[in-house]
Every structure is written in C-alpha cells, then in structure tokens.
Amino acid sequence: MMKNEKVLDLFRAAGDETRLRILCLLSSGALSVNEILDVLQMGQSRVSRHLRILAMAGLLGSKREGSYVFYERKNAGEIIENFYKYLDQFVGSSREDEDRLFDVLSQRKTASNRYFSEFGPTQDGAQSAFVDSDYYRKEILSLLPVNPGRIADLGCGTGELSRLLALTANHLICIDQSPDMLEFAKRKIDHQSVEFRIGSIEHLPMREAETDMVVLSMALHHIADPVHALKEAARVLKKKGRLILADLKKHKEAVMQERFADLYLGFEPSQLRTFIEESGFQIVKEIKGKGKGKLECLFFLAEKRAS
Numbered sequence: 001m002m003k004n005e006k007v008l009d010l011f012r013a014a015g016d017e018t019r020l021r022i023l024c025l026l027s028s029g030a031l032s033v034n035e036i037l038d039v040l041q042m043g044q045s046r047v048s049r050h051l052r053i054l055a056m057a058g059l060l061g062s063k064r065e066g067s068y069v070f071y072e073r074k075n076a077g078e079i080i081e082n083f084y085k086y087l088d089q090f091v092g093s094s095r096e097d098e099d100r101l102f103d104v105l106s107q108r109k110t111a112s113n114r115y116f117s118e119f120g121p122t123q124d125g126a127q128s129a130f131v132d133s134d135y136y137r138k139e140i141l142s143l144l145p146v147n148p149g150r151i152a153d154l155g156c157g158t159g160e161l162s163r164l165l166a167l168t169a170n171h172l173i174c175i176d177q178s179p180d181m182l183e184f185a186k187r188k189i190d191h192q193s194v195e196f197r198i199g200s201i202e203h204l205p206m207r208e209a210e211t212d213m214v215v216l217s218m219a220l221h222h223i224a225d226p227v228h229a230l231k232e233a234a235r236v237l238k239k240k241g242r243l244i245l246a247d248l249k250k251h252k253e254a255v256m257q258e259r260f261a262d263l264y265l266g267f268e269p270s271q272l273r274t275f276i277e278e279s280g281f282q283i284v285k286e287i288k289g290k291g292k293g294k295l296e297c298l299f300f301l302a303e304k305r306a307s
Helices: 003-014 017-028 034-041 045-056 078-090 097-126 133-142 161-164 179-188 228-235 255-260 269-278
Strands: 060-065 068-073 150-154 171-176 194-198 211-217 235-247 281-289 297-304
Touching: 003 017, 003 078, 017 045, 017 060, 017 068, 017 078, 017 097, 034 045, 034 068, 034 097, 034 228, 045 060, 045 228, 097 150, 133 211, 133 235, 133 281, 133 297, 150 161, 150 228, 161 171, 161 179, 161 211, 171 179, 171 297, 179 194, 211 228, 228 235, 228 269, 235 269, 269 297
Parallel strands: 150 171, 150 211, 171 194, 211 235
Antiparallel strands: 060 068, 235 297, 281 297
16 A cells, blocks of 8 residues: 555544544543443444544554453554654544543552452452462562562552562552552561552652663553553652562453452463563563463563663
C-alpha cells in the first residue's frame, strides 16, 4: 500500500466523532468493551462497529482475557505513531468523557482494593493450586546480587516477599495502594531499614533515581498499562539500576479473574520482553518454571539502559 493511501485510510477510519472519542479515551491505556460502553453511554452494537473499523485500519488492537475483551492503541509504524501524537496534541477527550473515564478507572481500582483488603491475607492459600508462591519468591531472591543496596518492592501486598527482601537490603521501600495491605506488611516486618508508602505502581510515590533495585512480583497482571508501570520503575531507578520482574505466563484459567481480581491472564514471554525493552531496560537474565503450581511463572532480571 502506498504511504498516501495508508494516511487516507487512517483519516477515513478516524473521521467520525465517536471513533475519535474512542481513540482519545484509549490514550490512558487499555479498556475493556464494557468500560468503553460506560464512558460513551452508547449501545454495544454501535460501539462494536466503530471498534471494528478502527481495528481494521490498524489503529487499535484487541485481546481477550478470559471473559473480557480489551482494546488498546496499536502503534504499528511511524505513520500511526505520528497520527496519535497529532491526536493527543490537538484533539483530546471532552470534559464529560474524561469525567466518566475517571469514574470507570476509579471503580476498577476500588474493586481491586476491596478484593485485596478482604482476601489478600489468604490469597497464597487460595491460589496454591494454581501458583506456587514459595517457588516464585525463592526464584526472585536468587536474582538478587550479594549487596543489592536500596530495594523498592512495588505492590508489596501483605509483605511475604518484603520480609525476605529486608534481610538483604540496605534499605527497603514497600509500596502498595491498599492501606490494609500495608498494615499487614508492617506487622510482619520489624526492621529499622524498612519504610512503607501508600501509592500506585502507575504513579509511584518516589523520587527519580531513588533506588538501586525494583522488584515487581506478580503485580503486572493487575495493571491496565504494563509499559507505563515499567517506565515508572525505570524512572525511580538509579543509573544501571536493576529490575526483577516476576509474573504469570499466559494461561486460560478464567477463575483467576473471577476470584483473584486479575486483569490479564498472564503474558507471553515475548510480550514481557517487548514491554521491558520499550520501558528502557536491557534484559540480563530470563528464567521460567512453576514449582508445584499449575501455572508457569516467568522471571526477568533487567538493567536500566543509559539515557
């Protein structure tokens, strides 16, 4: 296809008010079809037609995660990338759409917090048939250097891993968006070199270059925009700082969404490699395994690239 024809196709696909609204909404990250419907306040058949047109033009990608279908912007090449830059700079969402989007994302966060406040302390036992938590924590610890310096444990939950990290870190920062989870963690960890901060992984309560290592353990599949989260991890790392990422390999156990508030049913190894590299890291080591659990785990050790 000629370059001019590609540009014309993009503008034809975007040449509708509803489709422009959808493209602007997705600048904040992936949204499920139901979330898009809630923001647009339109019927499913009408919205589905618009989504299909945008996907056929190469502007959107979709992925099924259990019972949910998510749509996200698809940056496939320079033309589409420049198209989105123009869109974000000169169009943007209406105030009404932004308000409804804020409500939708707040509901998503509230549901996640409610789950972890209610069931977080018993999650290891409840998930034991699927995920071997002792195994993946041991693998994470094996990726630590002898003297890791300052470590930030992002999405620390009840502090099971944090308690072990505190034994080797010069200073440990435990971060979670749930106050209840941080309270559980505080009860388990009695070290002067540990501090606890409330905040989300997408907007870390940390300064730039504040830590030597970041650990992101079984948290990424709860986050709508994994690349944004990893870029935040890169932001708070010092020069040549290191990231340890542990998450689930792509699977089909929808119960993980229904019972355990997972947003995504894991990731393909190639997906995580792309996410990590797009976020400013160079992969140093990669491990996989599942211990006694049903679901396979993926582990990455990566180093922050010089800017």
